[in-house]
Amino acid sequence: MKENIIEFEKFEWQYGNNANFKILINDLKIKKGSFIGVIGPTGAGKTSFCYSIMGVIPHLQTGEMKGSVRIGGVETKNSSLSMLSRKVGLILQNPLSQMSGAGLNVEEEIAFGLENLGYPRSEMEKKIKEIIKLFELKEHAHRSPFELSGGQQQKVAIASVLVLEPDIIVLDEPTGYLDPLSTEIIFNLVKKLNKKGKTIIFVSHKFEYLNKLCDEILLMNEGSIVKKGSPEEIFTNIPLLKKNYLGIPEITSLFNRLKKAGKWNKEFTASVEKAEKYLKEEFPWMR
Amino acid sequence: MALMITNYVKKDSFIQKLNPISKILMIILVILSVIICNNLLVTLLFLINIFLLAFLGRISKEFVKGIIVTMTPIAIWFLIIHGIINPAGTTILFKIWFIPFRKEGLLFALNFGSKLITIVSYFYFFIISTYPGDVVSSFSKIGLPYKIGFLINSSLQMLPLMQRRAGKILEAQESRGLNIKGKLKDRFKAYVPLIIPLIIGSLMEAYERVLAIEIRGFSAKVKKTHYRETSFEKRDYVFVLVYLILSIILISRGKII
Amino acid sequence: MDEIIKVKNLEFSYSLEGTKVLKGISFSINKGEIVGIIGQNGSGKTTLVKHFNGLLKPIKGDVIINGKNTKEEEISELSKTTGYIFQNPDDQIFNNSILKEVSFGPKNLKFTKKRIKELVEKALKLTGLSAVKNKQPYDLPYNKRKLIAIASIISMDGEIIIFDEPTTGQDYLNREIVINIIKELKKKGKTIIVISHDMEFIAKICERAIVLKEGRILLDDSVQKVFMNKKVLESTKLKPPQITRLAQKFKRIYDGTLTVEEFFNQMYK
Numbered sequence: 014m015k016e017n018i019i020e021f022e023k024f025e026w027q028y029g030n031n032a033n034f035k036i037l038i039n040d041l042k043i044k045k046g047s048f049i050g051v052i053g054p055t056g057a058g059k060t061s062f063c064y065s066i067m068g069v070i071p072h073l074q075t076g077e078m079k080g081s082v083r084i085g086g087v088e089t090k091n092s093s094l095s096m097l098s099r100k101v102g103l104i105l106q107n108p109l110s111q112m113s114g115a116g117l118n119v120e121e122e123i124a125f126g127l128e129n130l131g132y133p134r135s136e137m138e139k140k141i142k143e144i145i146k147l148f149e150l151k152e153h154a155h156r157s158p159f160e161l162s163g164g165q166q167q168k169v170a171i172a173s174v175l176v177l178e179p180d181i182i183v184l185d186e187p188t189g190y191l192d193p194l195s196t197e198i199i200f201n202l203v204k205k206l207n208k209k210g211k212t213i214i215f216v217s218h219k220f221e222y223l224n225k226l227c228d229e230i231l232l233m234n235e236g237s238i239v240k241k242g243s244p245e246e247i248f249t250n251i252p253l254l255k256k257n258y259l260g261i262p263e264i265t266s267l268f269n270r271l272k273k274a275g276k277w278n279k280e281f282t283a284s285v286e287k288a289e290k291y292l293k294e295e296f297p298w299m300r
Numbered sequence: 301m302a303l304m305i306t307n308y309v310k311k312d313s314f315i316q317k318l319n320p321i322s323k324i325l326m327i328i329l330v331i332l333s334v335i336i337c338n339n340l341l342v343t344l345l346f347l348i349n350i351f352l353l354a355f356l357g358r359i360s361k362e363f364v365k366g367i368i369v370t371m372t373p374i375a376i377w378f379l380i381i382h383g384i385i386n387p388a389g390t391t392i393l394f395k396i397w398f399i400p401f402r403k404e405g406l407l408f409a410l411n412f413g414s415k416l417i418t419i420v421s422y423f424y425f426f427i428i429s430t431y432p433g434d435v436v437s438s439f440s441k442i443g444l445p446y447k448i449g450f451l452i453n454s455s456l457q458m459l460p461l462m463q464r465r466a467g468k469i470l471e472a473q474e475s476r477g478l479n480i481k482g483k484l485k486d487r488f489k490a491y492v493p494l495i496i497p498l499i500i501g502s503l504m505e506a507y508e509r510v511l512a513i514e515i516r517g518f519s520a521k522v523k524k525t526h527y528r529e530t531s532f533e534k535r536d537y538v539f540v541l542v543y544l545i546l547s548i549i550l551i552s553r554g555k556i557i
Numbered sequence: 558m559d560e561i562i563k564v565k566n567l568e569f570s571y572s573l574e575g576t577k578v579l580k581g582i583s584f585s586i587n588k589g590e591i592v593g594i595i596g597q598n599g600s601g602k603t604t605l606v607k608h609f610n611g612l613l614k615p616i617k618g619d620v621i622i623n624g625k626n627t628k629e630e631e632i633s634e635l636s637k638t639t640g641y642i643f644q645n646p647d648d649q650i651f652n653n654s655i656l657k658e659v660s661f662g663p664k665n666l667k668f669t670k671k672r673i674k675e676l677v678e679k680a681l682k683l684t685g686l687s688a689v690k691n692k693q694p695y696d697l698p699y700n701k702r703k704l705i706a707i708a709s710i711i712s713m714d715g716e717i718i719i720f721d722e723p724t725t726g727q728d729y730l731n732r733e734i735v736i737n738i739i740k741e742l743k744k745k746g747k748t749i750i751v752i753s754h755d756m757e758f759i760a761k762i763c764e765r766a767i768v769l770k771e772g773r774i775l776l777d778d779s780v781q782k783v784f785m786n787k788k789v790l791e792s793t794k795l796k797p798p799q800i801t802r803l804a805q806k807f808k809r810i811y812d813g814t815l816t817v818e819e820f821f822n823q824m825y826k
Contacts, residue, residue, distance in 0.1 A: 055700050055728045073514055095520030103515050106726070109461070110508035113516070114454030116527070117308075117433050124527035129517035131525050141527075159461065162598060173516060189726050192598040192754050194794040218728060221799065260729035263757070263800040266817045274825065285799050289806045299807055299824070465648070471612050472649040474632045475641040476709065477665030493661070496651035500695065504647065 018180060018212050019043040019066060023080035026061065026070055036061045036070075036236045043214075045180065048207045050223035050244065051216040053233035054258040059216045062233060063185045065089070066214060068097040085180060098126065102174030104184040108166035108191075111173075112158045119150060119169055122158045126177045140176050148172045148202070164195025168202065175206070182206060183214040200226060220262055224248050224283050232257060248283035264288045307366075309428045314535055315357030320430050320438045322536040326543045327422045333547040334415050342550055343411075347418045350425055357429050366424055371417050378416075382409035432456050437526040446524055462502060469497045561717060561748050562586040562609060566618035569604060578604045580772040581618070588716070591739065591749045593759040593780065596769035596793055602752045605769065606719050609750070610639035623716065637666055640715035644722040646699070646706035655681070655697075655705055656690040662713040673712075680712035683738055700731045707738060717748045724755045736761055757798040760784070760815045768793060781813025 021041040028034055036058050043049060053059050064070040068089040071078040082089045084100050105111055115125040120141055127137045145154055148168055153161060158169050167187055175182065184203065188196040200222045207213045207226075217223055223230060223244060230247040232240040234257045240247065247253065249265050261269075262283040271277035277295070282288050293300050334343050354363035382405040383389070389402025436449035473493045474480070480490045562585060569579040578601050586592055594602050607613040608620045611632040620627045623638050640662075643649060652658040659680055663673045681687045684704045689697065694705050703723070710718065723735045732755075739749055739762050753759055759766060759780060766783040768776040768790075775789050776782075784790070784797035787805070796802065804814035810823050 054730060055698055067515055069511060069515065073511060093519075094514050095517035095522075098515055098517045098520075105508060105512065107505070107508060110505045111512040113509070113513045114457040115433075115436070115450060115513075117431065117457070121433055121527055125513070126516035128524050128527055129520050129522075131520070131522040134525060134527065134529065137525070137527050157457075159457065164598075170512075177516070186726075193796065194597050197794070258728070258730045260732070263798060263817055264803060267800065267803070267820055270817055270821045271824075274821070276825070285803050285806075288803050292807070296824075299809055468643070468645070468648045471607070472643045475610055475612065475636055475643070476649065476662040477633055477636045477713065479633050479665070493649075493651045497648055500650075501647050 015044045015046060017042040018045040018085055019214075020083040021065075021080070022083075024065065024082055025077075025079040026065060027077045028061075029075035029077070034058075034236060036065065038062070038065075038238060041231075041238060041241075043212065045212055046207070046210050047228045048204070048213045048226055049215065050227035050230045051214060051233060052218070052220070052223065052230060052247070052259060053239075057233040057257075058236040059233055060185055061236070062231075063103060063183045063214065063216060066181065066183050067101050067103040068092060068094050069103070095130065098130070098174070098179070099177050100179050101181045101183060102171070102177065102179040104167070104170055104174065104182070104187045106186045106189040108163045108170055109159075111170040112166060113173075114159075117157055118155045119158050119161075120145070120154050122169055123173045123176050126173060130177065144172045144176050162195070164191050164198060167191065167195070167199055171199075171202065179211075181212040181214065185216045186218070187215075188217065188219065196222075220248055220260070220283070224262070232259075234258075245280075245282060245284075249281035307428050308431055309359045309362045310431075311358045313357050315353060315359075315429050316431065317533075317535070318539060319530055319532050319536045320426075320435050321442060321532070322539050323426050323430060325540050327426060329543045329547045330422055331419055333550050334418055336551050338411075340411055340414060343414045343418050347414065347421065350418070350421045354425055354429075357425075359428055362428055363425060366428065367417075367421055370424075371420065375413055375417065378409040378413040379406060382406065382412075431528075433528050434530050437528050438530040440524065440526070441530060458502075462498070465501055466494070466498055469494055469501075472497075559588040560585050561588045561623055563621040564605075564608070564618070565621070567605075567608065567615050567620060568617035569608070569613060569615055578772050582772070582774055583618075584767065584774065584777055586748060586750070588748055589743070589746050590765060591743055591751070591763050593763035593766040594750060594752045594769060595754070595756070595759060595766055595783075595795060596775075597795075599771075600769040600793070601772040602769055603721060604772075606641065606721065606750060606752060609635075609717060609719060610641050611635040612641070633665070636662075636713065636715070638715050639717040639719065640710035640713050641719045642707050642710045642721060642723065644725065646702040649706060649709070650694045650702060653693055654691050655686055655694055655708075658694055658705055659686075659690075659709045659712050662709055666713060676712045676714050680708040683711060683741055684708040685734060700727050703727065704731070704734065707735070711738075711742070715747075717750065718742060719750045719752075721752045722754070723751065724753060724758050732758065754795075756784075756796060760798045760801065768795070779813075781811075781815060784815070785812045 021038040024038040026036040051059050051062065061070060064074065065082050066084065071090055072094045078090060084097065089097060112122060113125045116122050123141050123144060124137055127140065145151055150168060150172065153165060158166060161169065188199050191199065196219065203213055203215065204226055215223065227244050230242060230244050231238050232247055239257060240253060248262050251261055251265065251269055254261050264285060265281055265283045268277055268281040282291060330346050334346055354360045383401040384399060386402065386405030386408055388408060389405035391403040392400045393403045393406065394401055432453045436446065436453050439449035440446040478490055478493055480487060564585065565583055567579050567582040568577055570577045582605065594606065596602055604613065608615060608627060609622060611627045611630055614628055622635060627635060650658055652661065656677065659677050660673055663676050681690050684707055686704060686708055694702055724732050727735065742749055751759065751763060763780050766780045767774055768783060770793050775793065776786055784801050790797065800817055800820055801814055804810040804820055805812045810820060814820050
């Protein structure tokens, strides 16, 4: 059994400037090394959830916090953002605003966090070299981060937090602004990091990727986690998705259509690959 | 599309290798000498000197272009205004059409204008010959607050981004029928739809950027280190010493004269 | 059918010595068509559509909008015909109420007061913003601001409306709203051009798709036919919608299937 790396207990957060919005997470434990997808409509509290893991809530936001969030056993409210930056890395949607502007090229951009935490120069060089290799950023290492494409910038943003060696990486719709190719690259990169043991929290509207890559999905709405389950469990549950204003994967709709016509009474799937298998098994005439 | 990030021109020579602090010291010494000596010859000597340094730094093309573009209109303006209306002017030197140009005014313009151009040239030289990343590390090395260095450096980099954003806003508003040509009054009115999104957008991005740098330990209470090393080398001592001696001589002689 | 957009051997680059972003593009669009323009970032999609309202002018070739060559027209004139909805709403919102924001375009076009009022009200209704029209735009979240940007172009009543990435950053509900808006505009006979990476969205609203790669047209055909051309799609890293991909795994199902209903009907009818 793996240890819990993220623990929410009776957590409540009320923003100082918005009395109508409250985050409430009574009990949530996430195991080390898991890949968690987070879905929900706009305003569900997904970003606030990410902020609470990183410690941006309560350290950089005004409001009132109750209960606790523990990251690797450490209470976020008793720690500081700079301490937490060695445990959690946070990636935002807009790649451009994550470039600090501290350095003139990608290497120096990645160095920024290490400089802030006072790493000696020799160690910095080694770490930066490693991460540039892992992220295949070598050809861009001496270019300005501001002249890269959105997808490359997002890679640099991930490299820049990862270089501080956090165990957890939280990504808040990192592919929202990216094209399909860059989206694929980012999801694959994150999967690679997950295989190396990193715990991943990935907020996205791209259900197909989440379905393929995640161990578990958290469905959020109105500031709380409405449902936690396996991807297939969530993405084939039409009433649940509808109730929370979420789209229904086309494959799920197909199985629902078959069921309505009395042609299907087994479990659904939301994945193209499984659907092919299921249909070929059930309806040999389709092969 | 290549994006110009700051005005730094990447070249390899001892000028670029100099510590930014050395160049700042030189600029201070030059300004002091030019102002205290108040002598056209001294000013011109320093003006020639900076072109020479730009040549040594292999940035003379960019330097000359930048200086001519920015300083020519100022120089002409100075000569015309002072030549014509400076109250000190008595001796008419020449006339263009019926407008008289007076000697005293022109001399004043030459004296004052050359100082201005010289001083501006030194600053411009600093900007195009100094790697912005080095400013931060050299500042904090001599104990100046890191945050000031960071602020200078990152705002230099944000400028081109602002320009790019402004371009997008202009296109978006033109697509909504905004006319920026028209009369002066209309043109003034047309700025509102351009400026407001620029300010709001930049603020929103700045807010996000604060978050992005804070989660990378910006406010950590440890002594920061620097990936780019800047050190005060032998060449820095020599460079500063040369200018120190030169300005001491000039200033003391200037006083004697 | 009336040709409303005609592009002839269009070439464009941002600077004289720079590489060409558009390398000889020709096609035409008829009045009332809904056309999707797809391709990776940097393929020239936005550069192409910026020619339709004169923001960019060809360096070679011609773009004819509603019979007028864009080289001879000002943007302010062309914007009467072509409305361009930019990707980021925050690049344009500047008024302190949604109503004023949506009125800005038609006012610039010097319509009569009565017409402005009518057009603005219609645009607000279509985007579902009527109830909040007196609110500050920035009091609404980003995805609603995107609807404000849409309304502020629709209110200009152009014949052609361009949507640049209307579904980025949108959740399911807002995406449905955008789909609805486009369907309504289609009913009114508007010509619609959509740039999008969202293939399900393209499948739902477009009849025709143009695939761009590195400044050239790779494909220009019905959406079905485009999604069936696996080779070309793969080279641009675009993936057809889930249901289409599933259909392509079965011989009995048409490779250009776009909806669940079509899929089902082929199984049982």
